[in-house]
Amino acid sequence: MSEKLEAQVRQFTVDADDDGIRLDRWFKRHLPDASFNLVSRWARTGQLRVDGARADPGDRVATGQTIRVPPADTAPPSARPKRERAPLTDEQIEMAQAMVIHRDAQAIVLNKLPGLATQGGTRTHDHVDGLLDALSFEREDRPKLVHRLDKDTSGALLLARTARAAAFFSRHFSGRSAKKVYWALVVGVPDIADGLIELPLAKQPGTGGEKMHVDEENGQPARSRYRVIERAGNRAAWVELQPHTGRTHQLRVHMAAIGHPIVGDGKYGGQAAFLTGGVSRKMHLHARRIRIDHPDGGKLDITAEPPAHIAETLEMLGFDPALGNVPFDDSPPPATREVKKARAKAHAKQVRKERRGERRGRGKS
Incomplete structure (x- = not known):
């Protein structure tokens, strides 16, 4: 490299907010005009270095390290300018800030x-x-989103205020050390009051990926803990749910699969998911509590009060809200009979599908 070109090489120092993030994420935040392909090419040719050593896009950087970046004129301009966000109305600002239940x-x-x-x-x-x-x-x-809740699910949603916190929380979510507790009202009452649901999930064909189903052959492993808090005869039960994995719609699919869909969840429970007698038709699934390590030390442990329609249903059915505050239990019970029955049913369905395919194949030969 010529002396002139070397003089144009840029040096950046990693600050505390970027501690622990991947190098490609650092570029996305600070040099968005440098595409992933360009950064990868710099890495392959040895032009991208961290503290003088060759670096790859997947390497993580630490506070105080120096990132060596090739000259700016080798980076192509953005394909299109960023679209400006419309300013928020007073009503939107008020609504957003009213949802805040914790801030540090x-x-x-x-x-x-x-x-x-x-x-x-x-x-x-x-x-x-x-x-x-x-x-x-x-x-x-x-702030930055670090996880998601379904549109119709209410409750505790964590945001990171700094890039360092975003990387920290993301690692804990991906490592499954973050703990979440949900409250749900389900149709009927599970035979076993404390159970573990282990049913693999996959996108349901023909739904454009908008719906999941139990798939013993090709599904990804999914585990959910449930505990019955109270029951209203045989009509409904108030349950605590803890997802041990993070599949799309996991809790909703799992409860429907064992025959106890979440009240109001017509997508997975059909008409059977709606109770009569004045019970709201909205989905009764609420992210009650989140517990996760805090970037500055200690634990972040926050509970969120249920929305009006869930609180009204709990009261209508005579449930005691104080009974829902049970401690975390990280030792799951064995799979229940209902789960085993659901697994056998899914397997039989898969076998029938394969046999139909074999019959069609013989007909063509």
Whole structure:
């Protein structure tokens, strides 16, 4: 490299907010014009270095390290300019800030409203991600989402206020050390009051990936703990749920698979998921509590009060809210008979499908 080109090489020092993040994430945050392919090429040719050593995009950086980046004129301009976000209305700002139930230097916890999506998508214009500008408070940058809740699921949603906190929380979510407790009302009462559901899940064909189902052959492992808190005769039960894995719609699919769909969840429970007698048709699934290590030490342990429709149903059925505050139990029980029956049913369905395929194949020969 010529002396002139070497003089144009840029040096950056990793600050505390970026401690522990991957190098490709550092580029996305600080040099977004450098595409992943370009960064990978720099790495392959030895032009990308951290503290003088060759680096790869997947390497993690630490506070105080020096990142050597090739000259700026080798980076192509962005394919398209970033679209400016529309300013929030006073009503949107008020709604966003009213959801805050915890705030410190590194984290914000919201009690997300039911019916509010976490992120935008096709025909989804109202979402938490679009409200984050209202939650900057004393900081200049907006907080970051580190996990999601379904649109119709209410409750505790964690936001990171710094890049360092975002990387920290993401590691704990991916490592499954973050603990979440949900409250749900389900149709009927499970035979066993404390059970573990182990049924693999996959995207259901023909639904565009918008619906999941139990798939013993090709599904990803999924484990959910449930405990019955109270029951209303044989009509319904109030249960505590703890997901031990993080599959899409996991709790909803698992409860429906053992014959006890979540009240209001017509997507997985059909008409059987709706109770009569004035019970709300909204989904009765609430992220009650989240517990996770805090970037500054100690634990973040926050509970979120249920929304009006769930609180009203609990009262209508005569349940005592104080009974729902049970301690975490990290030692799951064995799989229940209901789970074994559901697993056998899914396996039989798969066998029937394969046999139909064999018969069709013989007919063509």
